Amino acid sequence: MSVVESVLARFPEQYRDAAIKHRELVKFAFVGGVTWVIDTVVFLVLKSTVLEPKPITAKVIAVLVATIVSYVLNREWSFRTRGGRERHHEAALFFVISGVGVAVYTAPLAISRYVLDLKVPGVSLLTQEIADFVSGQIIGVLAGMVFRWWAFRRFVFPDENARRRVPVVGD
Template sequence: MPSPTQRALARIPERYKPFLVQHRKLVKFLLVGGTCFVLTTVIDLGLKFTVLQHKPVVALTVATVVATVVSYVLNRQWSFRANGRHREAILFFAVSALAVVVNDLPLILSRYVLDLREPDVTPLTQEIADFLSGMIIGTFLAMIFRFWAMNRWVFTRTGPAGSSAEDLEPERV
């Protein structure tokens, strides 16, 4: 029985398969990242419009930390297929803590340096500026940093046999 990855790859046009197989780690990382981006957005907006109305940086930080835990599990088990090590977890969360700061910096800049907040701007402008600076720009910068740092320092070992290109190849009958 083919794995979910093999079934998904079987639906991809042949001309794209070599690229996806060659960059499988990046593709998986981006899929995990997309999932965590949606999770971060939902938590951030939920917190901003309820209990943390006047603390947008705290809301984004909490949302990012929750998504980081989910990201660790998904990246460790699927994207990088790393062997279990305590050092790996410590490095992951150290890199992720730095990435949270990278993620928050554009929002801090937007809110408190550029003063894109009420009463200087309309509530709609404030929310658009928050979303663009925190969720789009911040997440993009943090994603680039995370991929580079995770590949370089955290998930440096390969997983069990068979976790290389074979797990992306469609099953041959």
């Protein structure tokens, strides 16, 4: 029994059936959570040590590390049976879409700050921080996840069962 099967065996049947039906989405969301933690940890470690005076550089490095891990985990686990592209083309599309994804999940924060003007001195520091959190970490992350889910399945890993191993007689 695989690790996934043993975890699913503990779920109530109705949730287990939904998780199995939407397993790519569940795996994709799990990979997103893992890479969010990686991004956060790498950023905080770099920003508080060797790149203390350069937080933007620390963030760029953290995003690159998380994106590389995301590609590997999504390719080999979330979308392991999907494909349809040569590996270099697939990787290039993954990174381009991830870059567009950054713009998608940054947009709500930019709208909150610069269109709705939810920043100090127009609002209190607490209001600014709540608005930043809701727009950046909730609305932005959800919008980016929806975009990347759609785009990865549509452009990066377009064909279902393209990499499913078919047993050969005598194998």
